[in-house]
Amino acid sequence: xxxxKKTQRNRFTRMCIGEAxxxxxxxxxxxxxxxxxxxKKAGISRMTYYHYYDSKVNAIExxxxxxxxxxxxxxxxxxKEERFMEYSHILFSIEFFDQYATFFIIMERQGLYSxxxxxxxxxxxxxxxxxxxxxxxxxxxxxxxxxxxxxxxKTGKLVSAQDVAKMISESAPQMP
Numbered sequence: 001x002x003x004x005k006k007t008q009r010n011r012f013t014r015m016c017i018g019e020a021x022x023x024x025x026x027x028x029x030x031x032x033x034x035x036x037x038x039x040k041k042a043g044i045s046r047m048t049y050y051h052y053y054d055s056k057v058n059a060i061e062x063x064x065x066x067x068x069x070x071x072x073x074x075x076x077x078x079x080k081e082e083r084f085m086e087y088s089h090i091l092f093s094i095e096f097f098d099q100y101a102t103f104f105i106i107m108e109r110q111g112l113y114s115x116x117x118x119x120x121x122x123x124x125x126x127x128x129x130x131x132x133x134x135x136x137x138x139x140x141x142x143x144x145x146x147x148x149x150x151x152x153x154k155t156g157k158l159v160s161a162q163d164v165a166k167m168i169s170e171s172a173p174q175m176p
Contacts, residue, residue: 018060057112063103085169094164098161105154
């Protein structure tokens with residue numbers, strides 16, 4: 001399904017489905033959640049669910065893709081000269097994804113960390129497709145940021161987002 005061709009209305013429906021799954025995953029594992037439960041929680045019919053998705057993992061992947069698209073949209077409003085691994089960009093990333101902390105923690109706790117990593121890797125490949133020499137640095141950075149972010153959230157944010165961003169920026173290799 002081409003994300004760029006989706007309308008606002010079906011984006012809203014798909015986000016409702018994703019949010020319904022996240023809510024249900026607070027109480028049950030993904031494999032035990034039924035499409036009927038998702039449809040009821042999202043306020044849609046089962047037919048609508050199947051119009052968009054053929055699996056629950058596919059729905060979760062789409063929800064994550066929409067989060068990343070929103071991140072990219074917000075990121076475009078930021079200074080162009082800023083580099084990914086600079087403090088200000090890392091802080092922006094942490095603060096942006098903090099609003100989806102519950103989703104990330106639930107995914108990790110339910111053994112779906114690979115879905116997160118695959119989405120981040122896909123994003124990095126798209127972003128650095130013209131810079132083959134940078135892709136492994138991008139994987140390094142994205143994986144480190146994701147892992148640090150999730151563990152920061154899971155442990156109750158024992159230090160500030162600013163402190164985490166500073167630690168990451170001081171240890172990250174420089175990239176465009």
